[in-house]
Amino acid sequence: MTDNWKRISVGGGILALLVILPLITTRSDILTWSCLTLQYILLSQSWNIIGGYAGQVNLGHAAFFGLGALTTRYLWLSALPLPFALLAGALMATAFALLIGIPAFRLRGIYFVIGTLVLAEILKVVVDTRLPVASVLPAPILATYSVVPRYYISLIGAVLAVATVYGIHHSKLGLGMIAIRENEDAAKTSGVNILKYKLVALAISTFLAGLAGGIFAFYMIAIQPGYVFAPVWTFDPVIIVFIGGIGTIIGPLIGSIFFVLLKQWMSLYLPGGFHLAVFGVLFILVVLYLPDGLIEVIRRHTKLIKAFG
Amino acid sequence: MFKFLAQTFVNGINVGALYGLAAVGLSLIFGVMRILNVAHGEFLMIGGYIGFWLFTLYGLDPFMGLPLVAIFLFLFGAAFYKVVFARVARFHEELKLKNSLLIGFGLYLIFPQIAMVLWTSDERAISPVYSGKAFGILGLRFGYVPLGGILVALIVIIALQLFLTKTYFGKSLRGTAENWKAAKLSGIDIDRTFMITFGLGISLAGLAGVLIGLIQELTPVMGIPWTLKALVVVVLAGMGSIGGAFIAGLILGIVEAVSAIFMGPYTIAIGMLIFLIILMVRPQGLFGRT
Amino acid sequence: MLEVSNIDVYHGDLKALWNISFQLNEGEVVALIGSNGAGKSTLLETIAGLLIPAAGSVVFDGIRLDRKPSQRIVQLGVSLVPEDKGIFPYMSVLENLELGAFNKRGRRLKDETLKLVYGLFPILKDRGSQPAGTLSGGEQQMLAVGKGLLSRPKLLMLDEPSMGLAPLVIRNIFEAIYQINRIGVSILLVEQNVRIALSIANRAYIIENGRIVHHGDSKNLLTDEKVRHAYLGTLSI
Numbered sequence: 001m002t003d004n005w006k007r008i009s010v011g012g013g014i015l016a017l018l019v020i021l022p023l024i025t026t027r028s029d030i031l032t033w034s035c036l037t038l039q040y041i042l043l044s045q046s047w048n049i050i051g052g053y054a055g056q057v058n059l060g061h062a063a064f065f066g067l068g069a070l071t072t073r074y075l076w077l078s079a080l081p082l083p084f085a086l087l088a089g090a091l092m093a094t095a096f097a098l099l100i101g102i103p104a105f106r107l108r109g110i111y112f113v114i115g116t117l118v119l120a121e122i123l124k125v126v127v128d129t130r131l132p133v134a135s136v137l138p139a140p141i142l143a144t145y146s147v148v149p150r151y152y153i154s155l156i157g158a159v160l161a162v163a164t165v166y167g168i169h170h171s172k173l174g175l176g177m178i179a180i181r182e183n184e185d186a187a188k189t190s191g192v193n194i195l196k197y198k199l200v201a202l203a204i205s206t207f208l209a210g211l212a213g214g215i216f217a218f219y220m221i222a223i224q225p226g227y228v229f230a231p232v233w234t235f236d237p238v239i240i241v242f243i244g245g246i247g248t249i250i251g252p253l254i255g256s257i258f259f260v261l262l263k264q265w266m267s268l269y270l271p272g273g274f275h276l277a278v279f280g281v282l283f284i285l286v287v288l289y290l291p292d293g294l295i296e297v298i299r300r301h302t303k304l305i306k307a308f309g
Numbered sequence: 310m311f312k313f314l315a316q317t318f319v320n321g322i323n324v325g326a327l328y329g330l331a332a333v334g335l336s337l338i339f340g341v342m343r344i345l346n347v348a349h350g351e352f353l354m355i356g357g358y359i360g361f362w363l364f365t366l367y368g369l370d371p372f373m374g375l376p377l378v379a380i381f382l383f384l385f386g387a388a389f390y391k392v393v394f395a396r397v398a399r400f401h402e403e404l405k406l407k408n409s410l411l412i413g414f415g416l417y418l419i420f421p422q423i424a425m426v427l428w429t430s431d432e433r434a435i436s437p438v439y440s441g442k443a444f445g446i447l448g449l450r451f452g453y454v455p456l457g458g459i460l461v462a463l464i465v466i467i468a469l470q471l472f473l474t475k476t477y478f479g480k481s482l483r484g485t486a487e488n489w490k491a492a493k494l495s496g497i498d499i500d501r502t503f504m505i506t507f508g509l510g511i512s513l514a515g516l517a518g519v520l521i522g523l524i525q526e527l528t529p530v531m532g533i534p535w536t537l538k539a540l541v542v543v544v545l546a547g548m549g550s551i552g553g554a555f556i557a558g559l560i561l562g563i564v565e566a567v568s569a570i571f572m573g574p575y576t577i578a579i580g581m582l583i584f585l586i587i588l589m590v591r592p593q594g595l596f597g598r599t
Numbered sequence: 600m601l602e603v604s605n606i607d608v609y610h611g612d613l614k615a616l617w618n619i620s621f622q623l624n625e626g627e628v629v630a631l632i633g634s635n636g637a638g639k640s641t642l643l644e645t646i647a648g649l650l651i652p653a654a655g656s657v658v659f660d661g662i663r664l665d666r667k668p669s670q671r672i673v674q675l676g677v678s679l680v681p682e683d684k685g686i687f688p689y690m691s692v693l694e695n696l697e698l699g700a701f702n703k704r705g706r707r708l709k710d711e712t713l714k715l716v717y718g719l720f721p722i723l724k725d726r727g728s729q730p731a732g733t734l735s736g737g738e739q740q741m742l743a744v745g746k747g748l749l750s751r752p753k754l755l756m757l758d759e760p761s762m763g764l765a766p767l768v769i770r771n772i773f774e775a776i777y778q779i780n781r782i783g784v785s786i787l788l789v790e791q792n793v794r795i796a797l798s799i800a801n802r803a804y805i806i807e808n809g810r811i812v813h814h815g816d817s818k819n820l821l822t823d824e825k826v827r828h829a830y831l832g833t834l835s836i
Contacts, residue, residue, distance in 0.1 A: 059414050103585060110548070111544070118540065119581060122578050122580065126575060280416065281415070283418075284411075287415070288393075288396055291408075477697070483689075493670065494685050495673070496750055
C-alpha cells in the first residue's frame, strides 16, 4: 500500500511541478525543451500501445503522426478552433489506420508491417510532390506566438497518453493485448478476439499519434508538409520506447527524457544528420542486448542496492 | 495511340525487371529464414554505389563489374548476418520476425548517413558511353541499357532457379524454407544455410542496385522507396515465391507505367492500391501457396 | 551404445523430464512407452540435439551429444524420425529422400540406401516425383522412415510411427523397422501402441510424467500385471 502511495505522491509532485513550470521560469530554452519532451512522451506512448503492449510492430507510425499534423494544421489555419482541429487530425489518423488494419490484421502480422510502411512512404511522396511549399504561420498568429499555451497543450497530451496507457495496463484490454503479444495462437485458443483487440489497440495508438502530430503542427512555426511523414517520426518513438522499456508505463517517460537530452548533446558535437546513425547503432544494440530497456537495468540495480541493505 | 501505349508497356517492363530483381532477394530471405529484410533497399543502394565506384574510379564497365558487386555484396551480407542477425535467428518465429524488423529499421538510419559521407547527397548515375543509345523496332524504342538490365535479371533469376532445383545445397535451402525442423534433423546446418541465404539475397539486391544506377540515379535515400517497391512485389507475388517475384515485378512495372499516364504524381499510390486489393481478395498472392 | 544419464529437460519454464537415465546397446530395439504428454518426444528431441538438457549427459559411442548442434549429431550416426514426420511437403518424394542423405556418409552411400528403401517401401519409388504432401498418411510415414534411413544412422529413433495409421499399414511399417534392425541399425522407438512396440522391442522403458517408472525385457513386461492393467487393458494377449 505504501508503495502505491509513494508512486502517486511522486507522480503527483512531478505533475504539479510541470503545471507551474511556466510560472516559475521564463527561460525559453527550458520551456521549449520541456515542451518537446512532453510531445515525445505522447508520441512514444502511442507507439508503446501498439508495439509494446499489443506487440504489433508498426514501422509506419510516421504516417499517422503526419496525417494528424497536416489535418490539424490546415483546419486550424482555416479558422477552425484548435480543439476541433486536433480532434479532426487524430480521427483522420485513426481512419487511415483502420483502412490498413482491417484487411491486414485478419492475416499474418507481416502484412500489417508492410502495409504501414507502404502507407507512410506513399503519403510522404505524394505530399512532397503536391505540397512542396512550407507552411508558415501567418503574420497575425506569428505576432502573438507564445510557447506557453503550446506547453500546456503538450502537457495535456502527455498526461492523456500516460493515463491511457495506465488505463490499458490495468484493464482487460491490456491483458488481452499482452496475451496476443506473448503468444497469439495461445491467446486465440483462450478465446481472445484477436482481430478486435488488435484493432482497438491500433485505433487508440494512432489516435494519440495523430494528436501528437496535431500538437506538433500547432507548435511549429514553419512546417515542410512532407517532413511530418519522414521516417524519423516512426524511429524516434520506437527508440524511445525501447530504450525506456517496452510495454511499461514509465518506460517511455524515462526514454523520452533520455532521448531528448542525448539528441541535444549529440547535435552539439556531431555534424548534420550523423546523430541519426548513432541512434541507429544504439537502437540495434538495445534490441539485441537490452530488449527490456533501461527500466530493466534500473530494476536490476535497485535490487542490488536493496540486497546490500 | 497504340504506339504510345506499346512504348509505355516497354518502359514498364524495363523498370519492372528491376522491381522483380529487387524483390527476388527479399523473397528468398523471407522464404528461407522468415526474416523480412526491411533494409533490403539499403543494401541495394550500396550495391549501386559500389558499381558506380568501380565505373568512375577504375573505368570498369558496369555490366562487367556486376560479378564483382555480386561477390562483394554476398560476402558483406553473409558477414552482416553473422554479426547482427544471427542472434535473432535463433528465437522462435514471432520474436525472430519482430526483432529482425526492428534491426532492419535501425539500418534505415545508419546506411543513408554512411552513404552521404562516402558519396555525398548528390545524385549519382552510372553513365557509360552507350547510356542513352537505343534501337528501334516497329517504331518502338528499346534502350541498350534497359535491355541489358532485363537480360541480366533474366539470367540471374534462371540461374537462381536452377541452383534451387538442381543442386544439393539449393534443395537444402528449399527444404529449410518448408520445414526448418525437418531440415535440422536431415543434418542440414541451419546457421550456415541462413548465412548463405542472406548473402545471396543481399547479393541480388546489389545487382539490382547497379542496374538501377544505370537507368535512374543513385541517392543516399533511395533505400526506402526501393524497399517499398520490393515489398509490394513480394506481396503481389506471394510470400516465398521466387520465380513469381520476377513476374510480379514486371506486372507492377507495367501497371505503374500505364497508370502514370492518367495518375501523374499519384502513381506511387498504385502500390498501396495493389497491396490492399491483394490483402482483401487473394492474400497468398498471385503465385503463393495457401 | 547410447547412454543417457540423469538428464533434466525443460520446455521453456516447464520441467518435462526428471532425472532420466537409460541405455541402449548396439543392435537392440528399445521401446519407450507411456501415455500422451509423458515426455517421450521431449526425450528423443533432446538426444537429437533439438533441446539442451539442463542437467545430465547424453553419450553415444563414447562421444557426448548434449550441447552439440543437431547436424553434428546426424553426422555422428543418430537420426530422428519425428512425430510430425519431418517431411518437406512441396518437394518431391525423391527430393525428400535425397535431403535425408544430406550428411557426408549418407551422400556417399545414397544410391545404395535408396535401393534399400525402395526394397522396403516400393511405393516410394512409384511416387518418386509427386509432392510429398500429396501422399497418404501411411505413405508419408514410410517416406519419413526412409528419409531417416538415408542418413545411414547407427541409431534410428522413431517417434510414434504408428500414429493415426490403419492396422495393416502399421504392420507394414513395423515389418520394415524390424528389417532395418536386422541389417544392423539400432532402434529407439517411442510408441503409444504398447502391444506393437513390445512385439518388436527387446527391452522397454515406461515413462510417466517425465520420469522412468519401470523397465525390463519385453517378454516380462507383456506378462507384468501392472503393465497389462495400465496399458494393455484387460484383454489377454
